[in-house]
Amino acid sequence: MDAAGGEQLSLAAVRDALVRLEDSVVFALLERAMHPRNAPAYAPAAAGEGRSLVEFFVREAEALNAKAGHYQKPENVPFFAQDLPSPLFPTKSSPKVLHPLASLVTVNDAIWKMYFNELLPLFTVDGDDGSYAETAALDFACLQVLSRRIHIGKYVAEVKFKDAPQDYSPLIQAKDSNSLMDLLTFKAVEEKVKKRVEKKARTFGQDVTLEDNAGKQEGTSGDSECKVDPTVLSKLYDQWVMPLTKDVEVEYLLRRLD
Numbered sequence: 001m002d003a004a005g006g007e008q009l010s011l012a013a014v015r016d017a018l019v020r021l022e023d024s025v026v027f028a029l030l031e032r033a034m035h036p037r038n039a040p041a042y043a044p045a046a047a048g049e050g051r052s053l054v055e056f057f058v059r060e061a062e063a064l065n066a067k068a069g070h071y072q073k074p075e076n077v078p079f080f081a082q083d084l085p086s087p088l089f090p091t092k093s094s095p096k097v098l099h100p101l102a103s104l105v106t107v108n109d110a111i112w113k114m115y116f117n118e119l120l121p122l123f124t125v126d127g128d129d130g131s132y133a134e135t136a137a138l139d140f141a142c143l144q145v146l147s148r149r150i151h152i153g154k155y156v157a158e159v160k161f162k163d164a165p166q167d168y169s170p171l172i173q174a175k176d177s178n179s180l181m182d183l184l185t186f187k188a189v190e191e192k193v194k195k196r197v198e199k200k201a202r203t204f205g206q207d208v209t210l211e212d213n214a215g216k217q218e219g220t221s222g223d224s225e226c227k228v229d230p231t232v233l234s235k236l237y238d239q240w241v242m243p244l245t246k247d248v249e250v251e252y253l254l255r256r257l258d
C-alpha cells in the first residue's frame with residue numbers, strides 16, 4: 001500500500017493512512033446525505049435483470065475499475081469479484097509485503113449488508129428527489145472507501161505480526177481467533193479514532209459563511225446544523241468499521257503461517 005510506506009511498512013505509517021481515510025469516509029457520507037433515501041434506486045428492476053439500480057451501478061463500475069487495474073492492490077477489494085475483467089493497461093507491481101493468501105480475505109458481504117440495512121437509514125432522510133443515478137454513484141463511493149479502509153486491516157495485521165511473531169505465532173497455530181482478537185486490539189487507539197471522526201464530521205459538515213457568526217466561535221456549530229449527525233460517524237466506527245477491520249486482521253493472521 002503506497003500510502004502506508006511501501007516496503008517500509010510500520011504501524012505508525014499504516015495508522016496515518018487510516019487517519020487520512022477518515023476524511024474521505026466523512027466526505028463520502030456528507031455527499032450522500034445531500035440526497036434523501038431514494039428508495040427506487042434499491043428496488044429490483046426489470047432493466048437490471050432483476051437487480052436494483054445501485055447493484056447494477058456497482059457491478060458496472062467495478063468492471064471498469066478492474067479494467068483500469070484498481071483491484072491489483074490488496075486493499076481494493078471488489079464487492080462482486082466473479083467474472084471481473086482483467087486489467088487492460090500495464091500496472092506497476094507494488095512491493096509484495098503481504099502474505100499471498102491476503103487476496104482471500106474479504107468482508108465485503110458484511111460491509112454491503114451493514115451499509116444498506118443499518119447505516120443508510122441513519123444518515124439519510126426519508127424521501128425521493130428523483131436523483132437515482134447520482135444516488136447510486138454516491139453509494140458506490142461510500143462503499144468503496146469503507147471497504148478500502150477496512151481491508152487496510154491486512155497491512156495492520158502484517159505489521160503487528162512482524163513486530164511480535166513470538167506472540168502471534170502460537171495463537172495462529174492454535175487457530176485461537178479470540179486470543180488473536182484480544183492481542184491485536186488497542187482500546188485507547190479506538191477511543192481516539194471515535195472522538196476524531198466525530199470531530200471531523202462536526203467540522204467538515206458545517207456551512208462555511210463569510211458573515212461573522214455572532215456569539216459563535218469557529219467550529220462550534222450545533223450538531224443539528226451539521227449535514228451528517230457527528231454521532232453517526234462515531235457509531236459507524238465503533239459498531240462496524242473498527243470491528244470489521246479487526247475481523248480482517250484476524251482472518252489475515254489465521255492464514256499468515258500457511
Ligand SMILES: C=C(O[C@@H]1C=C(C(=O)O)C=C[C@H]1O)C(=O)O
Pocket residue numbers: 015018153156184185186187189190193241242243245246
Ligand atoms: C487498526 C488497528 O487495529 C485495531 C483496530 C482499530 C481501528 O480499526 O481503527 C484501532 C485499534 C485496534 O484495536 C490499529 O491498531 O491501529
